Amino acid sequence: MIINNSKFECTAVYPKQYPTNNYPEIALLGRSNVGKSSFINSMLNRKNLARVGSKPGKTRVINFYNVNDKMFFVDLPGYGYAKVCKTDRMEWQGWIEEYLLNREQIRMLILLVDIRHEPSVDDKIMYNWLMSRNVNHAIVANKLDKIPRSQVKKDLSILRAGFAINEDIDIVPYSSKTKNGANEVWNLIKKEVEF
Numbered sequence: 001m002i003i004n005n006s007k008f009e010c011t012a013v014y015p016k017q018y019p020t021n022n023y024p025e026i027a028l029l030g031r032s033n034v035g036k037s038s039f040i041n042s043m044l045n046r047k048n049l050a051r052v053g054s055k056p057g058k059t060r061v062i063n064f065y066n067v068n069d070k071m072f073f074v075d076l077p078g079y080g081y082a083k084v085c086k087t088d089r090m091e092w093q094g095w096i097e098e099y100l101l102n103r104e105q106i107r108m109l110i111l112l113v114d115i116r117h118e119p120s121v122d123d124k125i126m127y128n129w130l131m132s133r134n135v136n137h138a139i140v141a142n143k144l145d146k147i148p149r150s151q152v153k154k155d156l157s158i159l160r161a162g163f164a165i166n167e168d169i170d171i172v173p174y175s176s177k178t179k180n181g182a183n184e185v186w187n188l189i190k191k192e193v194e195f
Contacts, residue, residue, distance in 0.1 A: 001186040001195075006044040009064040009072065013095050015102070019064055024193045025072045025105045029126055030112035032078030035142045038176035039112060040065060040073050043185065050075060062099055071107075071193050074099075079122050100133075107192040108136045110185075115141035115155050115173055119162035127163050138188045139163070144175035 012018050028036050037050035044067060063075040076096050100106070109130060113123055130137045141159055144152070156171050165171075172188070174181035 003045050003068060005068055006046055006049060007066050008049060009066040011061045011063055013061055022105060023071050024107040025074050026189055027074040027076060027106055027109050028112060029076055029109060030078060034112045034114055035176055036075055036112055039142060040075060042176040042179050043182060062095060070195055108189060111137060111139050112142050113139060114143050116143060116147055118158055136192050139171045140174045140185060141171050142174050142176060144173045144180055145177045
């Protein structure tokens, strides 16, 4: 995928703040420390487009990133960060649910997980929600560069078992550092979005 132009479009909390140009949207979900910002930067060939925080839980709004004036990557607040107060967490959940349930421009949801760990309880809840909604989705196992090649197949099997999914459902191993897996992710996106 050739990225000619990518930029931060806007931050939103409420629907009236969402972009109004009706581009298709690829929404990114995952734990607070899974590397969504690094994923965005590597997929769009930018170093600092999405800010990578020194501490997890920094993304507390919905961020829209314009890709080639054709689509948006939408970075949703991460879940599962214990240091966020319960009131803030409930508020974020409301924003996220509003977006996920009512945004017609969503073409695909990408659930990012850490390839090194079994799915968390929150990961499983999110995946079960995706399945119950019957939406186009993909699982991307980030941080591939942090494990030896010999361990990849085993770790993908652990993720697959943790989510209780069949072999015919793809889990794409990905590295934000080396961009290994980027072509596979773009191929999945191209099935849902015309460029």
